[in-house]
Amino acid sequence: MKRLFIILLLFMTTPLLLGSSYNYSFYGDVIHSAPGMTFATYFNAQTLETPLGSPEYFVVYNNDIYMIDSERGLFVIDETFKLKSHHDSFELSEAYKEKTGQTEALTLKTPFGLDVKPQGIYLADSGNARIIRLNFDFKVEAVYSNPQDPTFESVAFFPIKITVEKTGRMYVISRQVYEGIVELSESGEFNRFTGVNPLRLTPLEIFRRSMMTEVQLAKLRRFLPTEYTSVSINENSFIYATSKPTDNNVSNTIQLINPKGVDVIKRNGYHGVQGEIHYIENMNNYVINGPSMLVDIDYTKGGIFSVLDQKRSRIFTYDSEGNLLYINGDEGQQSDKFKQAVAIGYHGDDLIVLDRGSKTFIVYRLTEFGTLVNQAVAFHDDGRFEEAHDIWIELLKKNANYEIAYNGIGKHLLREGKYKEAMANFKLGHDKYYYSKAFKEYRNNILRANFGYIFAGVIVVVAGSIGLVIYKKRKKGESLLYED
Amino acid sequence: MKTKLKKLYFNIIKFPSYIIFHPFDGYDELKRYKKGKPWVATLFIMLFAFFRIFVYVNESIIINNRNPHNLNTIQEIFTVLLLIFLFVIGNWSITTLMEGKGNMKEIFMVTGYSLFPVLIIGFPAVILSNYLTKEEMGIYTLLMGSGYALTGIMLFFGILNIHEYGLLKTILTFLFTVVAMLFMIFLGLLFFDLIQQFIAFIISIYDELRLRY
Numbered sequence: 001m002k003r004l005f006i007i008l009l010l011f012m013t014t015p016l017l018l019g020s021s022y023n024y025s026f027y028g029d030v031i032h033s034a035p036g037m038t039f040a041t042y043f044n045a046q047t048l049e050t051p052l053g054s055p056e057y058f059v060v061y062n063n064d065i066y067m068i069d070s071e072r073g074l075f076v077i078d079e080t081f082k083l084k085s086h087h088d089s090f091e092l093s094e095a096y097k098e099k100t101g102q103t104e105a106l107t108l109k110t111p112f113g114l115d116v117k118p119q120g121i122y123l124a125d126s127g128n129a130r131i132i133r134l135n136f137d138f139k140v141e142a143v144y145s146n147p148q149d150p151t152f153e154s155v156a157f158f159p160i161k162i163t164v165e166k167t168g169r170m171y172v173i174s175r176q177v178y179e180g181i182v183e184l185s186e187s188g189e190f191n192r193f194t195g196v197n198p199l200r201l202t203p204l205e206i207f208r209r210s211m212m213t214e215v216q217l218a219k220l221r222r223f224l225p226t227e228y229t230s231v232s233i234n235e236n237s238f239i240y241a242t243s244k245p246t247d248n249n250v251s252n253t254i255q256l257i258n259p260k261g262v263d264v265i266k267r268n269g270y271h272g273v274q275g276e277i278h279y280i281e282n283m284n285n286y287v288i289n290g291p292s293m294l295v296d297i298d299y300t301k302g303g304i305f306s307v308l309d310q311k312r313s314r315i316f317t318y319d320s321e322g323n324l325l326y327i328n329g330d331e332g333q334q335s336d337k338f339k340q341a342v343a344i345g346y347h348g349d350d351l352i353v354l355d356r357g358s359k360t361f362i363v364y365r366l367t368e369f370g371t372l373v374n375q376a377v378a379f380h381d382d383g384r385f386e387e388a389h390d391i392w393i394e395l396l397k398k399n400a401n402y403e404i405a406y407n408g409i410g411k412h413l414l415r416e417g418k419y420k421e422a423m424a425n426f427k428l429g430h431d432k433y434y435y436s437k438a439f440k441e442y443r444n445n446i447l448r449a450n451f452g453y454i455f456a457g458v459i460v461v462v463a464g465s466i467g468l469v470i471y472k473k474r475k476k477g478e479s480l481l482y483e484d
Numbered sequence: 485m486k487t488k489l490k491k492l493y494f495n496i497i498k499f500p501s502y503i504i505f506h507p508f509d510g511y512d513e514l515k516r517y518k519k520g521k522p523w524v525a526t527l528f529i530m531l532f533a534f535f536r537i538f539v540y541v542n543e544s545i546i547i548n549n550r551n552p553h554n555l556n557t558i559q560e561i562f563t564v565l566l567l568i569f570l571f572v573i574g575n576w577s578i579t580t581l582m583e584g585k586g587n588m589k590e591i592f593m594v595t596g597y598s599l600f601p602v603l604i605i606g607f608p609a610v611i612l613s614n615y616l617t618k619e620e621m622g623i624y625t626l627l628m629g630s631g632y633a634l635t636g637i638m639l640f641f642g643i644l645n646i647h648e649y650g651l652l653k654t655i656l657t658f659l660f661t662v663v664a665m666l667f668m669i670f671l672g673l674l675f676f677d678l679i680q681q682f683i684a685f686i687i688s689i690y691d692e693l694r695l696r697y
Binding site: 427 | 545546547551553554615617618619
């Protein structure tokens with residue numbers, strides 16, 4: 001009876017399990033995919049045994065989760081998802097007391113962002129327009145406010161997200177600042193703006209604007225670079241950033257900004273690195289329209305990074321080449337789904353999603369498929385193509401729709417010198433660049449092996465055609481050397 | 485047999501290539517000495533429809549981004565036929581008003597003959613593309629580009645010659661032909677829409693009567 005019940009249950013839940021596991025094929029079709037991650041567990045105000053106000057953001061540091069709540073301050077959660085400590089006002093450290101002469105503890109006002117690095121805990125105290133650096137005893141070490149730049153004469157400094165480089169340089173997103181990410185030195189002085197979203201006008205737009213008067217231009221909707229929504233710096237000081245999509249930067253919403261301030265993300269995948277590929281453009285009351293609204297980004301080993309689409313409650317995971325590895329996440333009210341996600345973070349290999357609406361952390365764990373994908377990508381990143389090759393073959397057994405696996409196989413075969421097999425794999429994986437490389441080697445090998453025959457053939461053809469001319473002229477009785 | 489083959493060779497290869505290099509003399513002979521054959525034009529149009537399918541399937545995968553599952557041969561053939569039909573009708577209606585000397589048969593022949601460069605260059609180029617690497621693909625694009633450019637030139641001089649127009653008037657005719665083609669498409673859509681509505685109207689009347697009695 002029990003077994004029957006289980007079997008029945010399995011049938012009933014099949015459509016649920018199939019869920020939203022999809023991927024995009026080379027031709028842009030939506031195809032089924034094995035899920036890369038599945039729901040593992042969750043924790044929220046009840047399991048933490050503390051009320052939560054409005055959770056905004058979290059980071060993972062040394063397996064501890066530091067979460068900022070815009071109403072209730074800073075929470076620290078340990079790796080077993082139990083509450084470690086909660087702080088809403090911060091004592092001043094001795095050094096800071098001496099330096100400034102202040103004694104009063106600091107409180108937060110609608111903080112939105114934080115970052116934790118070995119130097120300390122950085123809180124973006126948005127309402128008070130300042131950044132607070134705490135040590136790991138939760139004592140205030142420094143306060144940074146009032147960056148000196150003409151921009152902040154017209155717009156108030158309102159830090160919403162912060163990420164800190166290993167040298168202590170701070171990268172801050174300030175609300176309604178369109179110049180880019182604010183870079184502050186380790187002593188809190190304004191350095192520069194970095195990673196500006198480029199704006200491009202179409203020729204038609206430029207022409208239209210040149211015909212307008214000043215008054216008309218003033219009335220026109222302003223063309224502004226988009227605001228960034230999240231930043232996260234990696235150990236090489238490259239900043240992963242997401243921004244809001246607008247009409248002209250949909251393909252630019254995810255960036256990898258190098259220390260020079262240039263976007264260097266690789267877009268070698270089948271489609272752009274932008275979250276959802278297909279979406280409905282127009283206003284529509286029945287489905288969610290428009291491109292993905294990416295609100296957070298986090299990275300893990302092997303150059304893999306994930307972005308969170310708040311609009312459709314989905315997580316897109318890419319590798320360092322820009323290949324879309326897997327998509328997961330689902331919108332809903334159940335405990336394994338989320339509705340108003342605001343932050344994601346890698347906790348070991350697990351991915352944690354923070355839902356502001358239900359004040360819940362949802363933990364996603366890699367499936368067998370996802371683990372293998374991450375492994376293969378990591379091997380590939382290390383240049384260990386042979387190990388990666390074996391895993392890609394294994395992956396194709398688990399998910400025959402997984403086109404990028406063929407490219408992984410092909411790259412190993414190419415290095416082995418098996419050009420023909422490599423070509424077949426690149427053809428299936430639609431990697432034109434490597435197909436061309438393999439084909440070039442294959443063609444040159446054939447040419448080299450048969451060079452004698454080819455050269456002989458050319459000589460025969462040339463000699464034959466000359467002979468034919470001579471023969472024809474002879475037959476007609478004409479002279480060979482000159483025409484008469 | 486030999487003379488027949490020779491004649492075929494002349495009609496399909498020699499005369500069209502003569503037109504490419506001597507457009508004025510060539511089209512003059514086509515018009516005045518009846519050297520152009522409607523069946524050759526028809527053959528070229530059919531071959532062009534086939535060529536489009538051929539490109540779709542056989543172009544080197546290095547530059548071919550088309551999904552083979554989406555190939556619709558009927559659609560490809562009808563696209564070509566519709567375009568030729570619209571162009572011939574559109575051009576004829578414009579040139580009749582603009583004192584063109586050519587008749588519809590000649591316009592059709594010019595259109596068909598002008599596809600010759602695309603076919604003669606295109607088929608070998610597509611086969612060649614399979615033996616090129618990504619860096620060498622420029623050769624293929626150049627070949628295809630020159631094929632289409634030659635077709636454009638042939639069509640232009642053809643229309644110029646058979647109607648006995650000047651340069652400016654020919655350009656004007658082409659512009660008007662495009663307008664005429666768009667107009668015909670519009671009329672066609674309008675016609676089908678109205679017919680559809682009319683049929684729906686009849687059906688609803690029939691339903692009304694059937695349900696009442």
